[in-house]
Amino acid sequence: PLVASSDPSLESASLPNDFVWGIAASSYQIEGAAKDEGKGPSIWDLLAHRNYGSVSDNSTGDIVGSHYWLYKQDFARLAKLGVPYFSPSFSWPRFFPFGNGPLNQEGVKHYDDVIANMVSNGIKPAVTLFHWALFNSYGAWTDPKIIDDFFNYAKFVITRYDAYVPIWYTFNEPQYCNWQYQYYPAGNNKGIYPAYHNITGGLSARIACSHYTILAHAKVAKWYHEEFKGRGRITFKNSGNYYEGNSTSTEDLDAVARNYEFVLGWFNGCWRDGDYSPMIKETLGSLLPNFTQAEKDLIKGSCDFFAIDAYTGYLATAVSGGSAACAANSSHPAFPECASSSSLAADGFPLGPSADNEMSWLYSTPVGIRRFLNVITKDLFPTVPDIVVSEFGFAEPFEGQQTKLENILWDLRRSDYYQGFLDNILLAKTVDRVNVTGIFAWSIFDNFEWFSGNQVKFGVQYLNATSMERVPKASLFQMLNWFKTKGGATHPGVGGNATAAR
Numbered sequence: 352p353l354v355a356s357s358d359p360s361l362e363s364a365s366l367p368n369d370f371v372w373g374i375a376a377s378s379y380q381i382e383g384a385a386k387d388e389g390k391g392p393s394i395w396d397l398l399a400h401r402n403y404g405s406v407s408d409n410s411t412g413d414i415v416g417s418h419y420w421l422y423k424q425d426f427a428r429l430a431k432l433g434v435p436y437f438s439p440s441f442s443w444p445r446f447f448p449f450g451n452g453p454l455n456q457e458g459v460k461h462y463d464d465v466i467a468n469m470v471s472n473g474i475k476p477a478v479t480l481f482h483w484a485l486f487n488s489y490g491a492w493t494d495p496k497i498i499d500d501f502f503n504y505a506k507f508v509i510t511r512y513d514a515y516v517p518i519w520y521t522f523n524e525p526q527y528c529n530w531q532y533q534y535y536p537a538g539n540n541k542g543i544y545p546a547y548h549n550i551t552g553g554l555s556a557r558i559a560c561s562h563y564t565i566l567a568h569a570k571v572a573k574w575y576h577e578e579f580k581g582r583g584r585i586t587f588k589n590s591g592n593y594y595e596g597n598s599t600s601t602e603d604l605d606a607v608a609r610n611y612e613f614v615l616g617w618f619n620g621c622w623r624d625g626d627y628s629p630m631i632k633e634t635l636g637s638l639l640p641n642f643t644q645a646e647k648d649l650i651k652g653s654c655d656f657f658a659i660d661a662y663t664g665y666l667a668t669a670v671s672g673g674s675a676a677c678a679a680n681s682s683h684p685a686f687p688e689c690a691s692s693s694s695l696a697a698d699g700f701p702l703g704p705s706a707d708n709e710m711s712w713l714y715s716t717p718v719g720i721r722r723f724l725n726v727i728t729k730d731l732f733p734t735v736p737d738i739v740v741s742e743f744g745f746a747e748p749f750e751g752q753q754t755k756l757e758n759i760l761w762d763l764r765r766s767d768y769y770q771g772f773l774d775n776i777l778l779a780k781t782v783d784r785v786n787v788t789g790i791f792a793w794s795i796f797d798n799f800e801w802f803s804g805n806q807v808k809f810g811v812q813y814l815n816a817t818s819m820e821r822v823p824k825a826s827l828f829q830m831l832n833w834f835k836t837k838g839g840a841t842h843p844g845v846g847g848n849a850t851a852a853r
């Protein structure tokens with residue numbers, strides 16, 4: 352039911368030339384060079400190496416595509432192809448190997464060159480400060496001490512590169528320190544975000560991690576707004592998906608609302624009154640820490656636009672016993688979300704074509720994205736001025752699972768997903784009048800996919816992990832052609848200079 356069909360209004364629809372688009376990635380997932388040039392160990396280095404078995408194929412991010420060494424080639428190709436934006440993340444332990452101690456000059460020099468090279472290739476950076484690359488010797492995001500460490504790192508990076516970076520994201524998907532499925536069933540305490548592999552997780556850790564993440568974002572954003580007024584924009588990347596009721600029963604609609612509040616409402620006080628959503632406060636009661644009035648003032652207004660990594664859509668169903676009963680009982684297994692979601696429709700069929708087998712959460716549901724943008728900007732957070740889809744993407748089978756390279760390069764399921772997704776973004780903008788101002792495809796080439804390692808391929812380029820060669824897939828040309836037809840930002844040509852001003 353969420354699969355795209357052709358829409359006559361697409362014929363004439365087009366994008367303005369300030370519509371931001373490009374490709375996204377994250378440091379640990381593409382850089383490799385894990386032990387090189389003074390970088391400290393991050394939680395993912397530790398997890399992949401020490402908690403053997405955590406990553407399903409036992410692979411690590413030690414090498415991946417060696418973007419750390421090959422960024423010049425990567426940017427030259429993006430420039431040739433006419434991609435106007437690239438959204439990488441920087442690795443905190445490359446700047447501060449021990450989180451908060453001495454600065455690593457080799458890391459600084461590296462990112463100086465990365466920014467300079469992007470600029471000279473005419474590519475605008477949209478930089479994420481924290482995409483789960485974190486040195487951790489204490490409780491990470493469950494310890495309030497990290498707020499100042501993050502602030503220190505963020506201040507350094509933003510001060511150094513702000514002249515070249517129009518978009519800053521403090522955090523990638525803070526929802527990940529929180530999401531229920533990372534911590535249940537009990538015993539699965541290998542959450543990626545706060546280095547839970549050595550901390551006993553559970554609800555109190557989720558609550559602490561969310562709390563300090565929100566405060567750290569707000570602190571950085573406030574400083575940025577004061578220091579660099581009018582230069583660029585700052586926000587964080589949400590993770591969230593579209594929900595529709597499995598039926599129109601009050602209980603199922605309540606499950607939709609609970610899903611939205613516990614995923615998006617938890618973190619987005621910046622668009623409301625600086626506080627947690629009333630539903631969260633009511634459900635968690637005294638388990639939830641309070642923000643002081645000064646903190647609420649800091650949080651409110653700390654986001655310049657709404658960014659969301661939105662990949663797919665689900666049907667929401669009330670949990671057994673009912674959401675209200677669950678919310679009143681903190682020992683209920685589904686507490687505090689008290690909602691469940693499914694990617695199967697009532698007839699038992701998936702809502703859309705499914706992705707690679709390890710990505711059980713990912714279905715191609717492009718109509719969902721159109722509706723989701725409407726829900727976020729009109730119902731949930733009406734004060735949002737504009738929304739950027741900071742990641743979308745689709746996984747396909749890997750070599751070995753599907754041995755023919757030609758089938759990997761001729762990635763028809765991904766191409767179909769891209770077409771439907773982009774069309775529905777355009778419809779949301781032109782027909783529904785949602786102010787969507789940008790979109791980033793995940794990812795530049797086949798990356799290290801966290802717990803799925805090398806078994807899941809999201810790239811718009813195939814990566815030959817032996818030769819390091821990148822080969823464009825059909826979906827990349829599909830996206831480029833789509834923007835050629837529909838408009839959006841264009842690449843300005845090469846020749847900029849990012850060293851003079853520093």
Ligand code: PNW
Pocket residue numbers: 377380523524590591592660662712742793800801809
């Ligand atoms: C994003 N979901 O995570 C991350 O930002 C990337 O690092 C990652 O590689 C990419 O998506 C693909 O997985 C998500 O369950 C993980 O809806 C899971 C979900 C959404 C985003």
